[in-house]
Amino acid sequence: MTNPSDPGLSSITSERRRLTNLVYRLLGSLAEAEDVVQETYARWYALSPEQQDAVESPGAWLSKVAGRICLDLLRSARARRVQYVGEWIPEPLPDRSEWITGRPDGDPADRVTLDESVNMAFLVVLESMTPAERVVFILHDVFRYPFAEVAEIVGRTPVACRQLATSARRRVRASRPGAASTAQRTDVVRAFKRAWAAKDIEALIGLLAPDATATGDGGGLTTAVLHPVHGAEPVARFFADRHIAVSGVTLVERTVNGQPGLVARLDGVTVSVMAFDITGDRIRHIWAILNPDKLHPWTGAM
Numbered sequence: 001m002t003n004p005s006d007p008g009l010s011s012i013t014s015e016r017r018r019l020t021n022l023v024y025r026l027l028g029s030l031a032e033a034e035d036v037v038q039e040t041y042a043r044w045y046a047l048s049p050e051q052q053d054a055v056e057s058p059g060a061w062l063s064k065v066a067g068r069i070c071l072d073l074l075r076s077a078r079a080r081r082v083q084y085v086g087e088w089i090p091e092p093l094p095d096r097s098e099w100i101t102g103r104p105d106g107d108p109a110d111r112v113t114l115d116e117s118v119n120m121a122f123l124v125v126l127e128s129m130t131p132a133e134r135v136v137f138i139l140h141d142v143f144r145y146p147f148a149e150v151a152e153i154v155g156r157t158p159v160a161c162r163q164l165a166t167s168a169r170r171r172v173r174a175s176r177p178g179a180a181s182t183a184q185r186t187d188v189v190r191a192f193k194r195a196w197a198a199k200d201i202e203a204l205i206g207l208l209a210p211d212a213t214a215t216g217d218g219g220g221l222t223t224a225v226l227h228p229v230h231g232a233e234p235v236a237r238f239f240a241d242r243h244i245a246v247s248g249v250t251l252v253e254r255t256v257n258g259q260p261g262l263v264a265r266l267d268g269v270t271v272s273v274m275a276f277d278i279t280g281d282r283i284r285h286i287w288a289i290l291n292p293d294k295l296h297p298w299t300g301a302m
Contacts, residue, residue, distance in 0.1 A: 012044065015059050019066050024112050025138050026070040027077075028090030028123045030297060036073070040066045060149065067135055067153040074131035085220025087228065089287050090123040091294040092273040095255035117142045120257050120275035120287050125175045129168055136161045137168035180278045182260065186253075188278050189260040193251055196239050204236035209282040214238060219291030222271075235286070263298065270298040 016037060023033040040062055044052070055061045081088050093112055116122060117138075126134050132154050139145040139153065140161070147158040147165075154161065180188070188207060195203035214235045218224025229238045249271065254263045256275045264272040273295060277285035289295065 012041075012058055012062075015062050016041075018059070019062060021113055022063065022138070022143060023066055023070055024093075025117055025123075025126070025142060026067070026135060027073060028127065029294075030091045030093065030112070031293070032073065036066055036069050039069060063139075063145070064149075064153050067139060071131055071135050071154060074134060078131075085218070086224055086226040087215050087217050088127075088219075089215060089217035089289050089294075090120065090127070092120065092256050092261075092275060092289050092298070093118065093258075094298055095258070115258060118257050119259050121175065121277040121285065122172070123257070124285075124287070125172055128171060130164075132156065133164045133168045133171075136164040137172075140165050141169065180280060184281065185276070185278050186260045188281055188283060189262060189276055190253060192276075192283065193253065193262060197251070199240045201233075201236045201240050204239060205232045207281075207283055208232035208235055209279065209284045212283055212285070214286040214288070216288045217291050217294070219293060221292055222290045224288070224290045270295050273298060 019037045019040060020033055023036045024030055027033055027036070043065055044058070044062060047055075052058070112118065126138070129137065135154055136150050136156075139150045140147060147161045150161045151158045154164075156164070192204070192207050194200075195207060210232050211230070212232050212235050213228050213230050214225075215228040216224035225238075229235050249264045249266050252263050252265065254261055254273075256263075256273055259275070261276060262274040263270055264274070271292075272288050272290045275287045275289075276283055277287075
């Protein structure tokens, strides 16, 4: 039991937002992030008062514990995702201003700050990294932890951590051939929506990069293609063949992980969230998350 009159309690609980931001970027899953944060706090409160008093920086202690839990989870995730049905895509997040009123207090999504380090393209690149690379890169390059502290978390030397961060940066740079502005992204997503609704294959092809890829994530819980679709024409025909109007699904423009995206809704329920990677005026990647377990933050969103 915690003591609400403890003057140190507020400083400890105030770390929850920062920890949630950190862990979501490390794992790409809001549900797992909340579990890790809860476990981190459980370990803190399992310490005796004397042990807590001996901790010079509780915030740093919490980050270290959370980072180590995440490292273990990332290592085991590779084995678990071999058994995942179809492709695994990070969990999408809505913009805070687009949530409905009356959402439950304490929703972990409310604690995630949307910036470039949570856009879907960035999270997908993180998935290609080794667990150690990912933890080092997020802790140092995104959250600005010194390599000496990062080394304690991942069990490597500071020099080794520098090398891991350098390798991770190369992966990130290689995935960013040319950034588009928010206005450009919005225009392209809007044009894609119009072309899709019109089943205009030529217009869809014109909006897609020649090597465009579309990936779906149903998690075995709903219908989704098991493997990515590659190439502008195959992707265009894939979407045209799944015309949204015939199924009664409505498509609305929404912010997905801080960038323009689309949300498909059926009878007021979100059934799919689509994120886009756009270079110039062409779509390079489309990620469609249909797994209902990953859509809880979108439930009832208008």
